[in-house]
Amino acid sequence: MYLTVRNATKTFGSFKALDDVSIEIDRREFVCLLGPSGCGKTTLLRLIAGLSELNSGDILLEGAALSNLPARKRGFGIVFQSYSLFPNMTVAENIGYGLKIRGTPQSEISRRVTELLELVKLPKVAGKFPGQLSGGQQQRIALARAIAVDPRVLLLDEPLSALDAKVRAELRGEIRHVQRSLGIPTLMVTHDQEEALALADKIICMNHGVVVQAGTPEDLYHRPATRFVADFMGISNLVSAEPIRREFPDLMAQRPEGTGADHVACIRPEQIGLTPARDGNATVRSISFLGNLRRLEVDSAIGPLVVETHGYNSCHEGERVNLSIPPEACTWVTDDMPQQPAETAA
Amino acid sequence: MSGVETMTTPARRQLDANRLLTLVCVGLPLLGLVLFFLYPMVVVFLRSLTVDDGYGLANYTRVLGSTGFWRATEHSLLMGAATTVLSVFLGFIIAHGLYRCAFPGKWLIRGVIVLPLLAPSLVQALGLIFLLGRNGVISRALGVEIDIYGFWGLLIANTLYALPQAVMIIGAALVLLDARVYEAAEVMGASPSRQFRDLTLPAARFGILNAAFVCFTITITDFGNAAVIGGDYSVLATEIYSQVVGQRNFNMGAVVGIMLLLPTVVSYAIERQAMKRQQVGQVTGQVPYRPSFAAVRDPVMASLSLLICAGIVAVIGIVVYASFVTLWPYNMALSFKHYDITLAGGYSSLWMTIVISLMAATGGTLAVFLLCLGLRRLPRSAAQSIQMLAAVPAAVPGMVLGLAYILTFNSTATPLYLLYGTAALIAIVNFYHYHTQGFLTVMTGFRQLPKALEEAADSLGAGMARTAVDIIAPFIAPMLVSVFFFLFMRSMVTLSAVVFLTTPDLSVAAVTIMRLDDAGLTSQAAAFATCLMAVVCVALLGMKATLTLMGRRNRIKRPV
Numbered sequence: 001m002y003l004t005v006r007n008a009t010k011t012f013g014s015f016k017a018l019d020d021v022s023i024e025i026d027r028r029e030f031v032c033l034l035g036p037s038g039c040g041k042t043t044l045l046r047l048i049a050g051l052s053e054l055n056s057g058d059i060l061l062e063g064a065a066l067s068n069l070p071a072r073k074r075g076f077g078i079v080f081q082s083y084s085l086f087p088n089m090t091v092a093e094n095i096g097y098g099l100k101i102r103g104t105p106q107s108e109i110s111r112r113v114t115e116l117l118e119l120v121k122l123p124k125v126a127g128k129f130p131g132q133l134s135g136g137q138q139q140r141i142a143l144a145r146a147i148a149v150d151p152r153v154l155l156l157d158e159p160l161s162a163l164d165a166k167v168r169a170e171l172r173g174e175i176r177h178v179q180r181s182l183g184i185p186t187l188m189v190t191h192d193q194e195e196a197l198a199l200a201d202k203i204i205c206m207n208h209g210v211v212v213q214a215g216t217p218e219d220l221y222h223r224p225a226t227r228f229v230a231d232f233m234g235i236s237n238l239v240s241a242e243p244i245r246r247e248f249p250d251l252m253a254q255r256p257e258g259t260g261a262d263h264v265a266c267i268r269p270e271q272i273g274l275t276p277a278r279d280g281n282a283t284v285r286s287i288s289f290l291g292n293l294r295r296l297e298v299d300s301a302i303g304p305l306v307v308e309t310h311g312y313n314s315c316h317e318g319e320r321v322n323l324s325i326p327p328e329a330c331t332w333v334t335d336d337m338p339q340q341p342a343e344t345a346a
Numbered sequence: 347m348s349g350v351e352t353m354t355t356p357a358r359r360q361l362d363a364n365r366l367l368t369l370v371c372v373g374l375p376l377l378g379l380v381l382f383f384l385y386p387m388v389v390v391f392l393r394s395l396t397v398d399d400g401y402g403l404a405n406y407t408r409v410l411g412s413t414g415f416w417r418a419t420e421h422s423l424l425m426g427a428a429t430t431v432l433s434v435f436l437g438f439i440i441a442h443g444l445y446r447c448a449f450p451g452k453w454l455i456r457g458v459i460v461l462p463l464l465a466p467s468l469v470q471a472l473g474l475i476f477l478l479g480r481n482g483v484i485s486r487a488l489g490v491e492i493d494i495y496g497f498w499g500l501l502i503a504n505t506l507y508a509l510p511q512a513v514m515i516i517g518a519a520l521v522l523l524d525a526r527v528y529e530a531a532e533v534m535g536a537s538p539s540r541q542f543r544d545l546t547l548p549a550a551r552f553g554i555l556n557a558a559f560v561c562f563t564i565t566i567t568d569f570g571n572a573a574v575i576g577g578d579y580s581v582l583a584t585e586i587y588s589q590v591v592g593q594r595n596f597n598m599g600a601v602v603g604i605m606l607l608l609p610t611v612v613s614y615a616i617e618r619q620a621m622k623r624q625q626v627g628q629v630t631g632q633v634p635y636r637p638s639f640a641a642v643r644d645p646v647m648a649s650l651s652l653l654i655c656a657g658i659v660a661v662i663g664i665v666v667y668a669s670f671v672t673l674w675p676y677n678m679a680l681s682f683k684h685y686d687i688t689l690a691g692g693y694s695s696l697w698m699t700i701v702i703s704l705m706a707a708t709g710g711t712l713a714v715f716l717l718c719l720g721l722r723r724l725p726r727s728a729a730q731s732i733q734m735l736a737a738v739p740a741a742v743p744g745m746v747l748g749l750a751y752i753l754t755f756n757s758t759a760t761p762l763y764l765l766y767g768t769a770a771l772i773a774i775v776n777f778y779h780y781h782t783q784g785f786l787t788v789m790t791g792f793r794q795l796p797k798a799l800e801e802a803a804d805s806l807g808a809g810m811a812r813t814a815v816d817i818i819a820p821f822i823a824p825m826l827v828s829v830f831f832f833l834f835m836r837s838m839v840t841l842s843a844v845v846f847l848t849t850p851d852l853s854v855a856a857v858t859i860m861r862l863d864d865a866g867l868t869s870q871a872a873a874f875a876t877c878l879m880a881v882v883c884v885a886l887l888g889m890k891a892t893l894t895l896m897g898r899r900n901r902i903k904r905p906v
Contacts, residue, residue: 050804071804072806097816
């Protein structure tokens, strides 16, 4: 493994921000740290960057310990949510700053700055000051500044959170393109599951300072390990075993051996089949139109469920419908949040 | 990976280089605070306890038993209270006019209101004498004999001197109140008078409280006005002066100094608390309030504000005018003859004051910058206690600090004696006298600096020194400029702290003005004061120009 964090623990006073966390990043890999605010993801990124110190554990880069190396000697690139361009320097000076510190000749810096501005698709802004650019443009420059020094690891701390929806989607594509073409091992912190699904080779889902599940986006979406992950990665219907056994007995076959009440069934809304039927097993309670899809809340024998259908659909509120759930659509997950009512989370 | 070192031992050493720099940044200014603030304060305290055969409370019993001391204390407290009430009341009128009323010509009021800050405090007193004294313009015009020396003259002079502070503090509190709050009240049907009672007044409450304590402190610690127009109305500040300079009784002076320190420390502590309470309500993304014209309120507020400003202009303007009058009040023809200073030394003290002020401003700005820079990297607990120490000097009256300096540096017991009688020592006392204000301003600048900016520089490979020069200093440059000019202007006009430290060979402008007035050369005092005000005005314009220039550069950089 290229970058390894082993048994990292970090406390702030009596608060345990990270509790025995271990993660790995491979060469050329794009890894997303995903989780709700306060889950420790930013703390972990800052530890890797060298901006704060571990209480215990190791951070290894190609097998060598980083612990005693201050941030400025690690040779990592970092992009913050707040852009954080130096307001007193032009765009070119910002991008070239890391190279200047390293004593790179001015001609070489200019060449590199031009090249990077091309890469982030802003070739004409070299002489401008950060304040003259839009948020999206500033973040592109921040990205260029971070990669100018050929960083050994690129760290992105919620880089898209401050941008509006359209710019965010655009820049998301840009980050992916840059990362793939340069092959820089990258760690991004985000609380937006959609962003993580779209960008990552590997998602590390965290909660309360521990890693809950790590895997490919497909793994986390389709085969969540716990109720928390299922809930966090989009909308899911979580139903306990008893009603399933009664109403949809064929779903029980998927349940792993030896599991009991601590497991609940996770069914994604788009995988439930829905057909209008006078003698159907459920009633439509409400419908929201979301453009490309419709989201229906239905009352069924196993409790309220969320169903999503694509394309035209003639259902009306109050109508009877028939629900069908294919066995492969159901995943049994550990109920790691039993304090909440074990019904539907939407 | 150009420039990235391998992960072996040099890393550890580099880390220590940053630590070392932090220690130097904090250590040098801290050493200054200890040597030039804490130590003299300890000395003055010990001297107040020094009696013939060691230590004891004999000095205190003597002072507390004298009627003179109690009279001065009573006068000081009464004068402080009266000035506070008057200046806060007038200050609220002007601040309310400026920030909550709509009328033209506010720039004029803004310009006039700072005038008293540009001159030594005794200029107000001089101006009043030219207006209302026995040979004053108004007294002669009305043909009445007004006894301006004493309570009333001192009250007016002190009020004029404290007024700018009151306006600035109350104004700052009013500005904090967002326009949307007024809009919400308007929509809910609150009348303008209700809005004033329910929104404006509560918002200004802490501002008013804060202003009251500042005005009180300024008044009881001021020496210049009391010395010139106080007459027989003795106050604590003049009492210290007469003990030390008149009777050469340093220990008794120290006792009176400690007694003067008590109310100012209490007042300052309360003021700091009020300030903290006020800042709680602050939010980002404010919408500034834009007052609309109200037919009765605004003309009234405008005339009141202009009337107060006219008073300030009259008092300061008459000094300038009188400096050109050939023989006040008998020959009113204009001439330059008073600008030929006949007192020994002539204008040399003015040039010396400029040099001293430049020293205080340069060294002081650098010192507070280094201190704030270092504090940012210190553990919170250590940083907080140093911060508290850095904020203490504002509680110490200039007279007491000056007395502490002469007791400390005019003693051959330590090598610090070498500093006695040098311009450097006067620059140092000026800096520590105004240390707190400079420190807090730069600290505010540092608070606005996003942590991520430093972290970005850090991960790009910049060390602490490099980050300080390339990133931090440009970011807080406007604050540094303000502090530089603030220290310069205060050093130019301050009298209380330096009055004990001047020697026959080394004097400063404010002391020269006092000596000229003492010698009966009032017109020459006016001339000298005019020159001094001109220098300070130029400095003020220089500051405005620099800040505007920087603001313009910043506007290009960050369009809103």
